[in-house]
Amino acid sequence: MNTKTLMIQGTTSDAGKSAIVAGLCRLLARHGVRVAPFKPQNMALNSAVTVDGGEIGRAQAVQAQAAFLEPHTDMNPVLLKPNTDIGAQVIIHGRVLANMDARCYHDYKPTAMRAVLESYQRLCAAYDVVLVEGAGSPAEINLRDKDIANMGFAEAVDCPVWLVSDIDRGGVFAHLYGTLALLSPSEQARITGLIINRFRGDVNLLTPGLDWLTGETGKPVLGVLPYLQGLHLEAEDSLPRESGVVKDVERLRVAAPVLARMSNHTDFDPLRLHPQVEVCWVRPGELIPSVDLIILPGSKSTRGDLQRLREQGWDAAIHRHLRYGGKLIGICGGFQMLGRWIHDPAGLEGEPGSSPGLGLLDFETTLEPEKQLRRVDGRLMLSDALITGYEIHVGVSTGPALAKPVVQLSDGRWDGAVSDDGQIFGTYLHGLFDAASARDALLHWAGLAVRETPDYRQQREDGINRLADAIEAHLNLSSLEMWLT
Known part of the structure; x- marks a missing residue:
């Protein structure tokens, strides 16, 4: 099996993992690479119905669209839909398994991991590249045991990881440095690049910070992605940051x-x-x-x-x-x-x-x-x-x-x-x-x-293409090209 696997993890939720996977899917698909998105475990109330009649997270459906694919349950084998503050409906391979509280699900994780690996192997058999999205942060100490969503999965399949952080919220250097510090030596070694997302302003003013980050962590900064004003991608779970287009007409x-x-x-x-x-x-x-x-x-x-x-x-x-x-x-x-x-x-x-x-x-x-x-x-x-x-x-x-x-x-x-x-x-x-x-x-x-009804599907396509263009323009993709060859 010659399938290549790359995992995108984030320092926080909403750091940009979903968007970067979608953009990379479109970028690779444009170049004729057979690429599929994958998220081992997703916790979200936004979901989609798949071509095989199951249910997955909405973000993976968007990523499938970016790869010119129909969404499939193997792209998100474990979906958790919270129904209380301490419990969720557990969906395995697109079908409801049971409602579980957090402790019960924690005990179930080894079984869930088997479902994750089954789906991953099927994708590997069908595609040249699998782009994996992590969940939340890999440095959540209380979630490290039996982890299937971040480093637990990356170590199980032995894949490299890119770590992304959102500078628009502030604290990006602490997020990246602190996340790396909380990982084990083998997990730290697995991270091959850092990405800073949603930057506004003159990137040259950020250079001293980038140099410091590389010097302190030993990890290359692959690039700084700009804040894309008005970018539309269907949200994984949280409400959109922006209200939509500016309206100056009768509405x-x-x-x-x-x-x-x-x-x-x-x-x-x-x-x-x-x-x-x-x-x-x-x-x-x-x-x-x-x-x-x-x-x-x-x-x-x-x-x-x-x-x-x-x-x-x-x-x-x-x-x-x-x-x-x-x-x-x-x-x-x-x-x-x-x-x-x-x-x-x-x-x-x-x-x-x-x-x-x-x-x-x-x-x-x-x-x-x-x-x-x-x-x-x-x-x-x-x-x-x-x-x-x-x-x-x-x-x-x-x-x-x-x-x-x-x-x-x-x-x-x-x-x-x-x-x-x-x-x-x-x-x-x-x-x-x-x-x-x-x-x-x-x-x-x-x-x-x-x-004045716009074409909504074209709006979704425009958002994906805009994101792919930004990744191509602002990330150093030489490491990706070397990894693919």
Whole structure:
């Protein structure tokens, strides 16, 4: 097996690991290299449905796109979706295994590592290069035992590591030097280069610091990547740093409550990037402002997030918004919240029991163990517009409101519900706004008369290409070229 493997690790979460892997995937793929992304273990609530009908982290789906590949479960064999502060749903090879608390999962890690290595070996058999993304930081002392996400994996497969740190947040020299200091001698030797990410200003002023860093650590600085203003890549988990494009035209105002277990907030990206849409994230302690449209996002813990929504007084704000003629969309867990009841008899997302919904649509939802994972397409009932998306949910909804669905799917099923007065729209489909025709129809329904709808897929491609161009221009890739030969 002649497959080359390189791992990108970071000094912190959100240091730029996902982006650099995506950029390198595109750069290598441009040159005809058969390259695949890989993340042994991902903890994220943004996920994607794969070509083989499983579930992986959203970042790996973006990296697959960068490599001109369909996302596959082998690209992220272990996915953890937090449902409490101390527990998560554990997904192995794209399928739900169980809910585990942190201690239970720690004991399970050796078994998880076998799944990781199985997927890695399959990728090695199919591709020339595997680019691996670490998770968080390799220097988390409490997570070193049985590690499968960072150096534990790198040592198991004997691959080199590049270490990246984000200078925009400050403390970059301490991050890089301190991370190296906390690694074992064999782990330190495995790091073959350092990358500084998101730099603003004159890079020549950084030269003394770079010289010091190389002198103190013995590691070459492979390059300094600039801060790419307005770069769009679908986020792995955290909310985007920037609100989107600057809007100086008449626009539709959209508010989205930030739920504790909010999932797949990438649903909002086509709206954030739309020149006539302003998306406002409403965080705990904030009031929902006067807007045209409120969107309730997906949730990994629907009953718990519904309770928090009520505690914030957002339910009253939603009712007031509707009284004044505003529009409301619920997506997946947000759709379930619109009904009369949410039942969780098996305690899949918390304590067993039932919770009253917002009572805005006449249906009930029961959470069932088998997760629904599908890529779908169909027609939007509002305008017969083409819609594409994907389902990731455990709820089964029933009730009179479903007699007025919002989507006719190409597989013959119907999805979602719309209120009799046309103000409320609910669906299980993520990716609701990705297709331009559906986005146009929904924005028109919400009150936007003039539309300048961009091509969202092209925006995603532009972001990946821009990142690859920056890596090619600002990193010393001679070590990569030597390693590939």
